[in-house]
Amino acid sequence: MYTKESAKMASFCSVDELNDAIRTHIYRNKSALTPAAIEVLKVLSRHACKTPGVAYLKLQSIADLIGRHRTTVIRAIKRLVACGIIRKETKFRPVSGGNGANMYVILPADNDDATPQMQPRSTSDKPTETTAAVPKSASETVIPKSVNKLLRNTYSAFKAAAESFVSDRKLTNKLYGIYLAHTSYLKGAYDSETLEEIGREAVRYTFVATKRKHIRNLAGYYNGVLDRMLDRLYETRFDELTRS
Secondary structure: OOHHHHHHHOOOOOHHHHHHHHHHHHHHOOOOOOHHHHHHHHHHHHOOOOOOOEEEEOHHHHHHHHOOOHHHHHHHHHHHHHOOOEEEEOOEOOOOOOEOOEEEEEOOOOOOOOOOOHHHHHHHHHHHHHHHHHHHHHHHHOOHHHHHHHHHHHHHHHHHHHHOOOOOHHHHHHHHHHHHHHHHHHEOOEOHHHHHHHHHHHHHHHHHHOOOOOOOOHHHHHHHHHHHHHHHHHHHHHHHHHHO
C-alpha cells in the first residue's frame, strides 16, 4: 500500500548501512536513551529491511513485540524523535478512515562536522537516487520462471520438514504462508538459505513441542516460534556490528 511512498523516504542504500547508523545513534545517545527506547529502535530496525530505514508498525504491535505497555512505547518513540533518530509519519486510511499503521523513518546519523541545516538536505537526496534504481534493476534481472522455480524448491523443502511430523497439506500450507509473511520484508537483507533453514527449524521446534505439551493452535505457536528465531537472527547481526 505504501511501497512507493516508502521508497521515496528510504534513508539508506542497504541494511548494513542502516545497522551502522543504528549503532552510531545508540552510541551517541546512550545517556539519553532508555532501555525501552533501544528496544523500540531495534524492532523498528528489524522491520525496516525491505525498504532500508522505513518501517510500518502499529503502536500495539511494537508493544507486543517488546513485551511492554503501549504507553511505554509512546514515550520511547517521543524520545527517539527528540534525539533525532527517527521521524514519525501518521497515516490515515483513505477508505475506512481512522489512523493506520504509522510510518517510522530511521534517520542517518549526522556527521560530526555537518550543520543541522545541511545534513537533512544531503541525506534526503541520496535515497531518491538509490531507490529509483533498485526496482529497475530487480525487474531487469529477475526472470519469472526462475522465481517460480525458487518458490517451488523452497516449498518442497518446507513441506518435507512439516510432513516428517504430520501429513496435513492444509496445515502445511498455513505454516508456509506464515513463513512467507514473516520473511517477505527480509528478502535481500539475509541469505535466502538462512531464512529457509530458520523456517524449517521453527517447524521442527513446533512439532517437537507437541510431545511435551498440548498445543491448541499449531499455526499460532509456529508464528511465535518463528518470530522469536528471526528476532535472534537480527540481534546476532546487530551485536556483531556493535562489537566491530
